[in-house]
Amino acid sequence: xxxxxxQASAALDVDVFGLDRQAKRxxxxxxxxxxxxxxxxxxxxxxxxxxxxxxxxxxDSLEALPWLPVRLFKQLDLKSVPDDxxxxxxxxxxxxxxxxSRIFLDAETARAQTRALTRIFSHFAGNRRMxxxxxxxxxxxxxxxxxxxxxxxxxxxxxxxxxxxxxxDEQLQPDWDALAQWLSRAPxxxxxxxxxxxxxxxxxxxxxxxxxxxxRFPAGSMLVxxxxxxxxxxQKVDNAAYKAALSAAFGIERVHNYYGMVEQVGSIFFExxxxxxxxxxxxxxxxxxxxxLAPVENGTIGAIQVLSLLPGxxxxxxxxxxxxxxxxxxxxxxxxxxxxxxxxxxxxxNVEVRGCSDTRTVPTA
Amino acid sequence: MTRILFSVDGDAxxxxxxxxxxxxxxxxxxxxxxRAFVADFARRVFALPVLRxxxxxxxxxxxxxPAAQEHLSRRxxxxxxxxxxxxxLVFHLAPANVDVLFAYAWLMSVLAGNRNVARxxxxxxxxxxxxxxxxxxxxxxxxxxxxxxxxxxxTYPHDDAVTTLxxxxxxxxIIWGGDATVAKIRSLPLAPLALELxxxxxxxxxxxxxxxxxxxxxxxxxxxxxxxINDVLWFGQQACSSPRTLYWVGTADTVQAARARFxxxxxxxxxxxxDEPAALMARVTDAHLMAxxxxxxxxxxxxxxYPLTLDADRADGRLRELQSGxxxxxxxxxxxxxxxxxxxxxxxxxxxxxxFSREALVALLDRLGNRALDRIVPFGRxxxxxxxxxxxxxxxxxxxxxTLPGN
Numbered sequence: 001x002x003x004x005x006x007q008a009s010a011a012l013d014v015d016v017f018g019l020d021r022q023a024k025r026x027x028x029x030x031x032x033x034x035x036x037x038x039x040x041x042x043x044x045x046x047x048x049x050x051x052x053x054x055x056x057x058x059x060d061s062l063e064a065l066p067w068l069p070v071r072l073f074k075q076l077d078l079k080s081v082p083d084d085x086x087x088x089x090x091x092x093x094x095x096x097x098x099x100x101s102r103i104f105l106d107a108e109t110a111r112a113q114t115r116a117l118t119r120i121f122s123h124f125a126g127n128r129r130m131x132x133x134x135x136x137x138x139x140x141x142x143x144x145x146x147x148x149x150x151x152x153x154x155x156x157x158x159x160x161x162x163x164x165x166x167x168x169d170e171q172l173q174p175d176w177d178a179l180a181q182w183l184s185r186a187p188x189x190x191x192x193x194x195x196x197x198x199x200x201x202x203x204x205x206x207x208x209x210x211x212x213x214x215x216r217f218p219a220g221s222m223l224v225x226x227x228x229x230x231x232x233x234x235q236k237v238d239n240a241a242y243k244a245a246l247s248a249a250f251g252i253e254r255v256h257n258y259y260g261m262v263e264q265v266g267s268i269f270f271e272x273x274x275x276x277x278x279x280x281x282x283x284x285x286x287x288x289x290x291x292x293l294a295p296v297e298n299g300t301i302g303a304i305q306v307l308s309l310l311p312g313x314x315x316x317x318x319x320x321x322x323x324x325x326x327x328x329x330x331x332x333x334x335x336x337x338x339x340x341x342x343x344x345x346x347x348x349x350n351v352e353v354r355g356c357s358d359t360r361t362v363p364t365a
Numbered sequence: 366m367t368r369i370l371f372s373v374d375g376d377a378x379x380x381x382x383x384x385x386x387x388x389x390x391x392x393x394x395x396x397x398x399x400r401a402f403v404a405d406f407a408r409r410v411f412a413l414p415v416l417r418x419x420x421x422x423x424x425x426x427x428x429x430x431p432a433a434q435e436h437l438s439r440r441x442x443x444x445x446x447x448x449x450x451x452x453x454l455v456f457h458l459a460p461a462n463v464d465v466l467f468a469y470a471w472l473m474s475v476l477a478g479n480r481n482v483a484r485x486x487x488x489x490x491x492x493x494x495x496x497x498x499x500x501x502x503x504x505x506x507x508x509x510x511x512x513x514x515x516x517x518x519x520t521y522p523h524d525d526a527v528t529t530l531x532x533x534x535x536x537x538x539i540i541w542g543g544d545a546t547v548a549k550i551r552s553l554p555l556a557p558l559a560l561e562l563x564x565x566x567x568x569x570x571x572x573x574x575x576x577x578x579x580x581x582x583x584x585x586x587x588x589x590x591x592x593x594i595n596d597v598l599w600f601g602q603q604a605c606s607s608p609r610t611l612y613w614v615g616t617a618d619t620v621q622a623a624r625a626r627f628x629x630x631x632x633x634x635x636x637x638x639x640d641e642p643a644a645l646m647a648r649v650t651d652a653h654l655m656a657x658x659x660x661x662x663x664x665x666x667x668x669x670x671y672p673l674t675l676d677a678d679r680a681d682g683r684l685r686e687l688q689s690g691x692x693x694x695x696x697x698x699x700x701x702x703x704x705x706x707x708x709x710x711x712x713x714x715x716x717x718x719x720x721f722s723r724e725a726l727v728a729l730l731d732r733l734g735n736r737a738l739d740r741i742v743p744f745g746r747x748x749x750x751x752x753x754x755x756x757x758x759x760x761x762x763x764x765x766x767x768t769l770p771g772n
Contacts, residue, residue, distance in 0.1 A: 045657035052656035052663040052675075069650040076657055290642040292669035293649070303642065322646050348642045 012112065014281045016119040017337040021330055024339060028284055029062055031309045032317055036066060039315035042080035046315040063286060063295045067305050067318040070101075070263055079104035081313045092149045092262045100148075101262055106313035113266030113310055114156070120270055120280050121160050124256060125222060131186060132161020133179070135195030135204045137168040149262035150196065150227075156265070157194045157224065172203045176213050183215070190220030193252065196227035201237065205245050215250055222254035226268070233346055239275060259323075259344050263316045267308035269342070274334050276341035282309040285342055287327050288320065298327045301345060322348045367521040370485060370493075371500040373514045379527065382482075382517050383534050389515055391451035392478035394764050395438040399476050402503075402512040404431050406472065409499045415491045421465045421599070421748070422492060428750060429472055437476065440752060440760055446771040449764045451478030452560070453536030458528075458550060460541040460564075461486045466604075467541050468496060469750045470759055474539075477763035480515040482531055487520055529553045537762050540564065562762050564755055567605035567714035567739075568685045569747055571596065572705060574720025575615030575698075578623035589719060590630035591637075592745025596717050597672060598638035599748055602690035606715035606740070606747045609688050610680045610695045612705055614721075620698045632670060635692075640671050644691040648673045655687045655695075665696065682710040702729050711736035714755065717747045 019027060036057045040047045046068075050057035054066035072078070079086065085106045092101040105113070140151035158164060165182045167174050183191070195204065200223070208215065223246060232242065239257060246252045259277050260268035267283035279285055286295055287302040296302045304325040311317045324345040333341040369375045372382055392399055410416070410426035427433070443449045455474045459467030467483065474481050485493055497518060503509050521527050532538055532555045540550050540563040547565040555561055571593070581589065596608055613620040652675060655662050661678040672692040677684065680695045688695070699705055702725050716738055718726065726741055739756045742749065752759050 048660070049653050049656040053652060053668065054664075069646060069653055071646070071650045072653050072657075075650075075654055289669070290645065291640065291671070292667065293645070294669060303646070320646075320649070322643075348646060 012115050012119065012282065016123050016280045016282075017278065017339060019281045020338045024281060024284070025062060027281070028307060028309065029059075029065075031282075032062070032065055032307060033059065035309065035312070035315075035317040038312070039080045039317070043078055043315050045076055046078060046080070062284065062307065065307070065318050067320045068315065070261070070319045070321045073101040073103060073263055073316070074099040077102055077104070078316075079314045081106045086313070090149060090152055090262050090265065103262055103265070103316065104314050105265075109311060109313040112312070114159070116266040116280070116282060116310055117156055117268065118159070120268060121157070121224075124270055124272075125160065125192065125224075129160065129162045130192035130222070131163045131189055132158065132165070132192045132194065133182070134158060134164060134166045135168065135174075135193060135200045136166060137170050137172065138166035139170050149265075152262070152265065153196070153226070154194070161192045161194075168199075168203050172199060174203055174207050174211075176208075176211060176215075179215065183217070186218075188218055190218050190222065193217075193221065193223040195223070195225050197225045197229060197242075197257065198227065198231040200225050201232060201235075201242065201245075205249050208249050217250050217252050219251075220254070221250075221252050222256065223252050224256050224258060226258040226260055228347070229344070230347055261306070261319075261321065263319055264306055264308045264311065266310050267306075272333060272335040272337060272341070275343075276328055276333050276335070277343060278333070278335075278337050278341050279339045281339070283307060285325065285327065285340055287325055287342070290348075293320075298329055301326045303348065304342075304344065324348060367519055367524075367527055369517065369519045370497045371504075371516065371518040373504060373510075379519075379530065383530070386454060386480045386482070386515065386517065387534065389480060391453060391480060392511065392515070394441055394449050394451055394478045395434075395476055396478060398509070398511040399478060400431070400434055402509040403429050403434060403472050403476055405503065405509065406499060409502070410495070413495050413499075415495050419465075419492055419495075422495065424749070425465055425468055428469065434476065437473070437752060437760075440758070441764065443766065446769045448767045448769055450767060452763055452765055453479060454534055455479045455481050455763065456531045456535035456538045457481060457483040458538070458540045458542065458546075459483060459485045461488065461543075461546075465492050465496075466750070470539055470541075470754075470763075473752065473759050474763045475512060475516070477760060479537075479763060482517045482519070482535070484528075484531070485518060485520045487522060523549075525553055532556065532559070535559055537562070539762070560762055562757060562759070564605070566712065567755070568682065568712050569596075569604075569606040569608040569715040569717060570610045570612065570685075570705075570709070570713055571608035571717040571719075571744070571747075572612040572614060572699075572702060572721065573623075573627075573718070573744075575613045575620040575623035577720030578627050579615075579619055581626075586626060586630050587634070589744055590627065590634055592743075593631055593717075594635055594638055595745055596747035597694060598635065598692055600690075601644060602692055604748055606717075607690060608694070608715070608717050608747060609685045609690075610697060611674075612680075612708075613696065613698045614700070614702050614705075615698070616700070617698065624696065628666075628674065631672065635671050640692060645669070645671070647689055647691040648693040651688055651691070651693055655684060658687060659684050662695070679708055681708045682712045685712070702726075703732055705729060706732040706734075709733060709735070709737035713737045714739050715747055716741045717744055718742070719744045 040050055050066055057066045059065040086104045087107050087110050088105045090103040243255045246255050257271040258268045269277040271277050284307040286305040288305055289296050289302050304321045304323045307318050325342050327340050327342045330340045331338045367379055407426040407429040410422050416422055457471055471483055504513055532553055537560045538555055540547050544565045547563045649668050662675050665676045672694050674694050674696050676696050680697045
């Protein structure tokens with residue numbers, strides 16, 4: 001008998017940052033094992049891969065769980081639901097001509113992703129909907145053919161705000177007048193800002209310098225940004241310099257990076273007040289050695305493997321990424337949140353570049 | 366934008382370069398001037414500072430040392446009723462990844478007496494810069510004028526107009542590149558009288574007599590492993606002759622014993638050819654792709670191994686084309702070498718072998734019945750160049766035969 005489909009919503013039965021090391025390990029391992037069995041039963045290519053390379057997929061620890069290389073989603077259509085149950089297909093925002101990942105969501109998985117993202121976000125930002133400034137353009141709202149990971153990210157986060165203003169035009173140029181007017185309508189009310197890391201840098205921070213714009217955001221305003229650091233690394237701007245620039249340019253003191261990917265939408269890793277990324281209860285990271293892929297000690301740099309309880313409609317619950325990371329510790333971040341806390345250090349050199357904020361840049365005249 | 370990497374008149378536009386070349390008579394095959402140039406070129410390659418990181422340059426230089434040139438010239442002994450001349454103007458299109466490979470054909474063409482125009486890859490590489498810098502140094506020293514003025518090296522983005530212009534003026538076009546590149550360039554017209562040689566995507570395979578491995582002395586085993594590493598891992602396993610499959614010939618027991626000796630010996634030495642995290646990611650991705658698409662493939666060890674090996678009941682071109690290189694070898698057992706024939710197809714170029722008699726190898730060739738296999742070499746020789754490449758003697762294309770009145 002085929003195992004029954006695990007309910008993706010069951011992944012959300014625990015407090016988002018409420019499990020300590022032992023409890024989380026057991027909870028995750030149980031859930032991920034059942035996802036492995038579920039996908040083995042419902043996704044033939046996944047079953048073939050587990051049988052050929054992973055002795056069927058049985059594992060007695062998180063570290064022994066089978067993983068898929070994340071690039072595989074560009075080469076194979078992997079799904080564990082019949083075609084007529086696919087609610088939405090997410091594609092990565094790859095550069096023109098490059099292969100893109102295709103991620104198949106059914107209603108259950110899509111709902112679990114939304115709820116998970118809400119839990120994580122409200123843990124950091126509170127439940128109240130803030131006025132929201134999106135540092136991007138809104139053309140994707142009109143043209144659904146461009147619905148990619150970037151658009152999905154903006155839409156996902158836009159649920160957390162109200163009274164939205166999209167700051168940029170299609171050339172990614174800011175409309176400062178519109179912003180000043182929008183801010184003047186509620187000058188004391190904290191604003192939620194959202195954007196992709198490099199677009200925020202280029203079209204907001206640097207554009208303000210270029211245009212001689214001096215704007216102060218209300219106290220308590222908060223920027224959430226993600227999408228990858230590659231282009232920032234090229235400009236030699238690290239997280240500390242990024243935050244300092246946002247404080248200097250706009251008086252924005254709360255800046256949270258997040259780490260996530262289209263292959264595991266919803267279970268993002270959010271940056272705390274101490275600059276560390278945190279794994280929520282329904283997700284985790286393992287860092288693997290760059291020579292033999294064995295799990296490494298905390299403090300050692302390696303390739304990031306991401307685990308998530310959310311993917312029920314496609315076998316993406318355990319993925320080996322091509323990102324470099326380091327685990328700082330577990331249950332011991334000064335911010336007090338239990339679980340692993342870690343940093344992302346960029347991408348393994350010489351592999352195809354992907355990620356949301358790195359795919360579009362301001363056209364140069 | 367066409368950029369001239371080397372010409373005695375580097376500032377002239379391409380049209381003027383071609384007119385100038387057309388006004389120069391070819392040199393006789395293996396002229397003293399061409400031999401002196403090639404010998405000096407090889408000597409200077411040996412002195413390059415980048416030689417340590419690029420041992421393939423040393424191999425190139427060794428291949429063109431004076432003694433080897435002499436050997437090469439003996440392939441060109443025309444019978445009494447034939448006379449040999451250079452082909453004329455040869456247009457070389459170098460591959461994107463391995464500029465050095467093109468250098469063999471280019472230097473042979475120089476020896477044959479031709480005028481040469483070579484399009485190198487757009488991507489600058491240490492090898493490319495080194496080869497070009499040697500020509501500039503020679504020119505600055507006022508040496509080898511006869512050869513240098515017959516040589517133009519350039520690069521340009523994929524541009525049909527430029528390729529067509531050069532193709533209209535040449536007497537032979539030599540294309541190194543992937544299948545798509547070859548198809549693209551073949552669609553562009555060539556001068557009516559010109560010949561074309563194309564070197565498209567090909568694969569390498571290896572075959573080994575399990576009994577020979579099982580019985581080998583330890584020292585012999587170490588050497589065999591070392592040679593195999595050189596064959597498989599150099600150039601990121603992406604040369605057309607890099608073996609992707611290793612066929613073990615013998616009974617199940619013998620093969621099991623041989624594998625148990627061979628792979629640890631290979632892995633003990635594989636660190637000699639640097640691995641990269643990106644290569645590791647590529648081969649584990651390929652392994653999963655192959656497992657998903659090809660029934661019968663399975664892991665025989667840890668996915669983090671280098672090289673990564675997968676077992677399979679059989680492995681043909683369809684499996685090899687899923688492999689992108691980067692240190693992944695498929696292991697297959699055969700009862701006899703003859704059983705290899707049905708697993709080879711036109712794309713299989715090189716068979717690297719150990720432990721088989723000439724008769725057994727010829728028997729295999731006679732069973733093929735297709736276009737498979739252009740060379741059979743011992744372990745350690747997969748990446749060597751040979752004047753006969755993909756079944757054609759390059760000198761036959763680089764020269765032409767004039768028949769004389771007989772008696």
